[in-house]
Amino acid sequence: MRALIAPDSFKGCLDAAGVATAIAAGVRAAAPAAEICCLPLADGGEGTLEVLTGVGGFQRREREVSGPLGRPLRASYAVSGATAVVELAAASGLTLLSEQVLDPRRSSTFGTGELLLAAARELPPGGRVLLCIGGSATNDAGTGLLRALGVRFLDIEGDPLPEGGAALARLAHIDLSGVAPEVRQLSIEVACDVTCPLVGPQGASAVFGPQKGASPPVVAELDCALTHFADVVQRQFGVALHDLPGAGAAGGTAGGLHALLGTRLRPGAELVAQASGLTRRLETEVWDLVWTGEGSLDRQSAHGKVVSCVAALAARHGFPVIALAGQVSPGILEAVPGLTAAFALADRPLSLAESRVRAAELLTRQAEHLTRLYGCARPGGPER
CATH class of the missing domain: 3.90.1510.10 (Glycerate kinase, domain 2)
Incomplete structure (x- = not known):
């Protein structure tokens, strides 16, 4: 499995590198032989x-x-x-x-x-x-x-x-x-x-x-x-x-x-995606899964934010894109073209404070579960 991980930060919680590391840990737990590339992103704002x-x-x-x-x-x-x-x-x-x-x-x-x-x-x-x-x-x-x-x-x-x-x-x-x-x-x-x-x-x-x-x-x-x-x-x-x-x-x-x-x-x-090498790697390499995410996926995510940028770039080459977020608004798949699926992190009702404390753990857990599910759907079954 080849996984490209390109998230934004979860503001007030994890920087983009921290989010990427947490997702990578989950992918690695489910697919130890996976080839993983982490490219933390930003939208031109702080960070x-x-x-x-x-x-x-x-x-x-x-x-x-x-x-x-x-x-x-x-x-x-x-x-x-x-x-x-x-x-x-x-x-x-x-x-x-x-x-x-x-x-x-x-x-x-x-x-x-x-x-x-x-x-x-x-x-x-x-x-x-x-x-x-x-x-x-x-x-x-x-x-x-x-x-x-x-x-x-x-x-x-x-x-x-x-x-x-x-x-x-x-x-x-x-x-x-x-x-x-x-x-x-x-x-x-x-x-x-x-x-x-x-x-x-x-x-x-x-x-x-x-x-x-x-x-x-x-x-x-x-x-x-x-x-x-x-x-x-x-x-x-x-x-x-x-x-x-x-x-x-x-x-x-x-x-x-x-x-x-x-x-x-x-x-x-878009500018950061180009400067970081994301655009080039999506154009020249083949990926099984592209991961992205941000603190809150809502209608604003469709307008110049990292998730919409990653989804649009990956969709040009037919790569599936999974987004993870602290919360996901209804209709997000319709609002963000190219996004294959989006998942919120909470495993039970959580306060904002607890969500922030557990963000890395929840990202890793969700990424592991989704990677296992993806593996079951691949020809040859799950990766061991």
């Missing part, structure tokens, strides 16, 4: 850097940068040859702030820009940066990041705006003349884990503002500020961001970078 530094020869670099509210912190990026990986969550992430200090009116992506600039200075001309932008604490349309790269955001008097999304309501002009030469020579690909537009009821402020500490009045204020930002961008550069799918990712960071630096927006899971 993507960790996944990619485990493959492809990426080496970590650490720098002191500005946190979401300006306090210094240590954050990492990674480099391999002419490619660098920068994770927004490392410098501007939601997990870096306590609930008591969350403030999307003032929080900034400036520290992520500092990481990107440091990476750019290590790369040769024409180098490539994979910018993973999930998990932000910000709503500034990436203006902090861009400011760190040399872009100036000016009010009607010609003075620089302060950091944060609320200040964008006073934006009058954007000056790109100071962008660092190293950055101009880069190819930057933005890994997005959501497809929301920049503004409106499904936009960055309305959908993600509350989890970043925005009350309803602040959500309205931030949405107006992003709308004004998009108006200025369209007037000055002719790029329409308001309804662009994916522009609202990371508080509008995806939209800001696309409009002002011409960055390419890509589904994060």
Whole structure:
């Protein structure tokens, strides 16, 4: 038996490598002679850097940068040859702030820009940066990041705006003349884990503002500020961001970078699958079973998440795909094309706390049982 194991993390419980290891243990228990390949994945959000530094020869670099509210912190990026990986969550992430200090009116992506600039200075001309932008604490349309790269955001008097999304309501002009030469020579690909537009009821402020500490009045204020930002961008550069799918990712960071630096927006899971070698291995090798999983399989799993990416890639070559998850919503097989079967982990009613403690054990047990069942259905019967 040849098994390819490519899961996402179970957030708050196991990282993607831990999930893959647990599934592999179950497959090995049922089929001791199995050939197993573990390729932990991520969708461009928090944990993507960790996944990619485990493959492809990426080496970590650490720098002191500005946190979401300006306090210094240590954050990492990674480099391999002419490619660098920068994770927004490392410098501007939601997990870096306590609930008591969350403030999307003032929080900034400036520290992520500092990481990107440091990476750019290590790369040769024409180098490539994979910018993973999930998990932000910000709503500034990436203006902090861009400011760190040399872009100036000016009010009607010609003075620089302060950091944060609320200040964008006073934006009058954007000056790109100071962008660092190293950055101009880069190819930057933005890994997005959501497809929301920049503004409106499904936009960055309305959908993600509350989890970043925005009350309803602040959500309205931030949405107006992003709308004004998009108006200025369209007037000055002719790029329409308001309804662009994916522009609202990371508080509008995806939209800001696309409009002002011409960055390419890509589904994060697809980008990581390619960088990790998953796409190549599915195209060039034969697998009996492909395993994937994430903490919760629901309708969101169908939109740019790891499970849907793995299922789609494997289905092109006719490989069966099994997904394991803490919980599985009804209709998931219809929602995720290419998914053969999906199973929840619980072996009895469990609290969330107990589910987290037992996650590795339950993954291993479920993988073992399913591998045994698959073995019984194979020509020649179960593997001994």
